[in-house]
Each structure stands twice: as structure tokens, then as C-alpha cells.
Amino acid sequence: MLKIAVLGGDGTGPEVVREGLKVLSAIASSEGFTYETNDYDFGGDRYLKTGEVLPDSAVTEFRGYDAIYLGAVGHPDVAPGIIEKGLLLRLRFELDQYINLRPVKLYPGVDTPLKDKGPEDISFDVVRENTEDLYFGGGGFLRKNTPHEVATQEMIATRFGVERCLRYAFELARRRNDQKMLTLVAKTNVLTFAHDLWWRAFNEIGEAEYPDIKRDYNHVDACCMWFVKNPEFYDTIVTPNMFGDIITDLGAMIQGGMGIAAGGNINPEGTSMFEPIGGSAPKYTGKNVINPLAAICALGMLLDNAGAQKGEAAYTRGAQRIERAVMATTPKLKSMSAGKMGYGTTKVGDLVCEALA
Numbered sequence: 277m278l279k280i281a282v283l284g285g286d287g288t289g290p291e292v293v294r295e296g297l298k299v300l301s302a303i304a305s306s307e308g309f310t311y312e313t314n315d316y317d318f319g320g321d322r323y324l325k326t327g328e329v330l331p332d333s334a335v336t337e338f339r340g341y342d343a344i345y346l347g348a349v350g351h352p353d354v355a356p357g358i359i360e361k362g363l364l365l366r367l368r369f370e371l372d373q374y375i376n377l378r379p380v381k382l383y384p385g386v387d388t389p390l391k392d393k394g395p396e397d398i399s400f401d402v403v404r405e406n407t408e409d410l411y412f413g414g415g416g417f418l419r420k421n422t423p424h425e426v427a428t429q430e431m432i433a434t435r436f437g438v439e440r441c442l443r444y445a446f447e448l449a450r451r452r453n454d455q456k457m458l459t460l461v462a463k464t465n466v467l468t469f470a471h472d473l474w475w476r477a478f479n480e481i482g483e484a485e486y487p488d489i490k491r492d493y494n495h496v497d498a499c500c501m502w503f504v505k506n507p508e509f510y511d512t513i514v515t516p517n518m519f520g521d522i523i524t525d526l527g528a529m530i531q532g533g534m535g536i537a538a539g540g541n542i543n544p545e546g547t548s549m550f551e552p553i554g555g556s557a558p559k560y561t562g563k564n565v566i567n568p569l570a571a572i573c574a575l576g577m578l579l580d581n582a583g584a585q586k587g588e589a590a591y592t593r594g595a596q597r598i599e600r601a602v603m604a605t606t607p608k609l610k611s612m613s614a615g616k617m618g619y620g621t622t623k624v625g626d627l628v629c630e631a632l633a
């Protein structure tokens with residue numbers, strides 16, 4: 277039995293999650309596995325009504341699930357940071373989801389802004405460290421609101437945190453069995469402490485444990501250039517949290533936009549959380565125009581991860597079938613953008629379900 281906590285969240289989150297759950301129901305009956313979902317209404321609306329973002333009891337409850345399926349967070353009437361930090365980042369940290377896995381894959385028939393590039397050129401995975409770096413929250417003010425104000429925002433890299441992320445990325449490069457190459461994206465020429473640690477750990481672990489995987493290195497600025505110029509260079513990328521945040525938005529754009537980009541916040545030994553990375557898109561809420569494919573891909577990633585973690589072949593097969601069904605659906609859509617797909621949100625979900633059969 278697969279136990280999933282569903283957090284539709286804000287804006288279009290609940291609409292896209294509904295389509296993902298439709299696909300889950302179809303694949304579960306076809307593959308013959310059972311699952312249970314429970315809905316949670318955390319997000320901007322609930323915060324505005326009750327002042328509560330995420331009670332401690334919910335965090336404890338979530339640990340009892342195999343996975344969390346998240347729609348989107350972000351509400352126009354809530355100050356920036358409250359829900360993002362109080363819900364999304366808090367869950368990543370407290371559930372120790374130390375990997376943020378973001379595949380960058382151009383599906384058939386999807387437009388990329390990159391001239392003369394196709395699906396064979398854009399297909400790589402970004403492994404973003406998800407609990408450290410500039411995100412851990414250290415820093416503060418001195419002489420706040422005076423002309424002599426000082427603000428610090430600290431970056432950390434721990435040997436333990438970096439090593440576990442690197443090993444996950446090396447294993448992924450091995451499993452992909454493509455170019456068998458892992459690229460470290462960092463800034464060793466400027467961040468000569470934190471990224472020196474990354475660099476040393478990368479080479480030591482690579483040499484001792486993954487001699488079959490080629491090691492490659494890019495400074496983050498150069499990586500942004502290569503994403504646009506030669507995305508076919510990449511196979512698997514590993515990078516600290518902040519750079520991972522930035523380059524994966526660029527990655528989402530070259531794979532056809534936020535409507536198709538999915539990600540997983542993964543604790544390989546605990547409860548992971550999967551989400552479309554596009555945000556809550558308030559202006560499209562309730563109009564049946566938002567693209568549910570990113571959420572459906574996130575559901576596929578959820579199944580793939582649960583399959584690996586629980587050793588359930590039916591989940592893994594289900595994930596592969598969802599991937600193929602999405603690839604059969606993208607050529608039928610006029611665009612990946614909200615309102616321009618040529619179909620409504622629910623119809624796109626139906627198309628994926630039909631393609632599963």
C-alpha cells in the first residue's frame with residue numbers, strides 16, 4: 277500500500293494535482309497496486325484564515341507517509357517568504373529531503389527557445405543539494421535601520437551533506453548509463469572555502485568509488501552559457517542549493533517551460549515530496565487552462581522513487597508508463613503554456629490516461 281499526503285496548496289496547485297491523481301488511479305488499477313491519499317489544506321488561504329502555516333503535528337504526520345504530492349505554494353495576499361519558508365523549505369529541512377532532483381528533458385513536439393535543438397540534445401538531470409548552502413538560514417543584522425546597517429547571509433557546506441549529495445548524483449549518473457558523466461557546477465574560483473570542499477569531495481569520492489563515471493566541472497556562469505549553447509554536453513549535474521535553484525529555472529525554460537517541469541525533494545531513506553516547479557499561477561486559477569503535465573510528471577517521479585525505496589516493481593513500471601504516456605501526449609498539444617494548449621487542463625489529464633492504455 278502506497279500512502280500519499282496530498283497538498284494541493286495555492287492557486288492552480290489543486291487543479292494540476294487533481295489531474296496527477298487521475299493518472300495515479302488509472303495506473304494503479306492497470307498495474308494492480310493499491311494506494312491511499314489524504315488531503316491537507318495548508319497554504320496561503322488557510323494561513324489568511326487561521327494564521328497557521330504548518331503545525332508541528334502535521335510534520336510528524338507526514339513522516340508516516342511514503343510520499344507527499346504538492347501542487348504549488350504562493351499566494352498574492354501573503355507576504356513573500358511566509359509560506360515558502362514556513363511550508364516548503366520547512367518540509368525540505370525537517371524531513372531531511374537532501375536531494376532536489378530536477379530532470380531537464382525536452383519531450384517530443386515541445387517547443388524550445390533554443391534554435392536547432394531537439395529532444396536528442398536536451399536530456400539531463402540536475403541534482404541540487406537541498407538542505408545547506410545559502411538556504412540554511414544563518415545570518416543577521418547589525419545596526420539595523422541605521423546608516424551603518426550590516427546584513428550577513430551565510431553559506432555553509434558540510435562534508436556530510438556534500439558527500440551524501442555527491443553519492444546520490446554519482447549513482448544516478450551510473451543508473452542513467454548514458455554518457456556516464458557527472459558535472460559539478462560551482463564557483464571554485466571565488467567561493468574558495470565552501471566550493472573547495474565540494475571540489476575535493478567530488479574528486480575523492482569519484483576516484484575511490486565511481487571510477488566508471490567521468491568527472492566534469494563547470495563554473496556556474498559558464499554552465500548558464502552552455503545550457504543555451506550546447507545543452508547536449510550534459511548528462512548528470514550536481515550543484516549546491518542556490519546555484520541549483522537558479523540553473524533549474526533556466527533548465528525548465530529550455531525544456532519548454534514551467535508547464536512541463538517537475539521536481540522531487542528526496543530523502544532516499546524517508547518521506548520525499550514531489551511537485552511541479554511552476555508555482556501557483558494565481559491569474560489562471562479555476563479556469564481549466566493550466567498545464568497539468570508538470571504535475572503528472574511529478575507523480576511519475578513519486579512512483580519511480582517509491583519503487584526504488586520500497587522495491588516495488590509495479591511502481592517503477594507505472595512510472596515508466598507515465599513517462600511514455602506524457603511523451604505520447606506532448607505532440608498533441610499546441611503549446612505547453614497555460615491557455616494555449618488547445619485543450620483544457622482536465623482534457624490533457626484525460627489524454628495522458630488514454631495514452632497509458
Ligand code: IPM
Nearest residue numbers: 360361364365521522524553
Ligand atoms: C524552488 C523555489 C523555492 C526555492 C522557493 C519558493 C523558496 O524557487 O523550489 O525552486 O528557492 O527553492
Ligand code: MN
Nearest residue numbers: 521522524525
Ligand atoms: Mn526556484
